[in-house]
Amino acid sequence: MPRSTLTREEIVRTAIDLLDDEGLEGLNMRALGKRLGTAATAVYWHVKTKSELVLLAGDQVWDEIELPDLDTVDWRTAAMKMATGLHAMLSRHPWLVQAFGSYLFYGPGKARHDDHSLAVYETGGFAGTDADRAAAAVFTYVLGSALGASATSSLTRRLSRDGGEAEELIQDTLAKANEVAMRFPRLRARLATPAAGYNAAPEQTFERGLRALLNGLEAERDGTP
Structure with missing residues (x-):
């Protein structure tokens, strides 16, 4: 071309x-x-440069996150939608999670998201720095939740490039990890559950954790001990 x-x-x-x-x-x-x-x-x-390209690509994917209309939904619903939308975006683009450690991202896509996120918490009664803290706490939670899938994606590619069968190597490692886990009662009890998979967790872990975080932020806003 x-x-x-x-x-x-x-x-x-x-x-x-x-x-x-x-x-x-x-x-x-x-x-x-x-x-x-x-x-x-x-x-x-x-x-x-490659760095410029990563920054441009990294900013554009933020536009994939739908911003809820704060005139039609309550702040909790809006916060859940934005957090789950962010989590889905990071899951589609696991390289972005890794890139946060090497690149400083900025641009209209991320600014659009961040501005609306602050609006969500201000609508929910979080004023000034409290809105900043709430938005940052939820963002950090989502980022941490997406880290496992990102790490697995990167690891699988590296193992494949090194000439191995990635899935076979991962399963071999899990077998060795399971041998170690047999010595610990709580880990042993979970070996037959979905949580025993590599970087795995029980179903709805993300959703339940997000609800708990929002409950805590709301209680702190209301002064509930």
């Missing part, structure tokens, strides 16, 4: 697809150019 017909928007969309498939370590201008059907040099006319 000639650089005259290539657009930054198309480059960013393709970069997101590449990141979803190959992770941060798989993103480079040559691989991106191949997906676009053009030379890597053509990409450089629109995006100068």
Whole structure:
């Protein structure tokens, strides 16, 4: 594709697809150019560096999160929707969780989300820094909840690149971990449950934890001991 017909928007969309498939370590201008059907040099006319490309891609995916209308839903419903929307977005793009440790993200996509998040908690009666703390607490919880899936995705790719069968290696590690767990009563009792899987947790763990967090924030707002 000639650089005259290539657009930054198309480059960013393709970069997101590449990141979803190959992770941060798989993103480079040559691989991106191949997906676009053009030379890597053509990409450089629109995006100068990999870092710039990651920042552009990382900001665009925030637009996938639906912002609830605060005139039609209560703040708790809005907070749940935004948190579950953020969790779903991070699950679709696990590379973004990893990128938080290496890149400083900013842009209109993330700003749009963050501004509405503050509006949710202000609507819920959290004023000033209390709204900031509430929004930050929920964001941190969601980010931590998405970390397991992100780590598993990255690990699976690395094991495959190293020449191994990722699933086989993971299962072998689980078998060894289960042998260790047999020595501990509470872990032993859970070996036959879904929680025994690699980076696994019982169903609805995220939803129940989120509700508990919002309950705590609400109680603190109301001065409930």
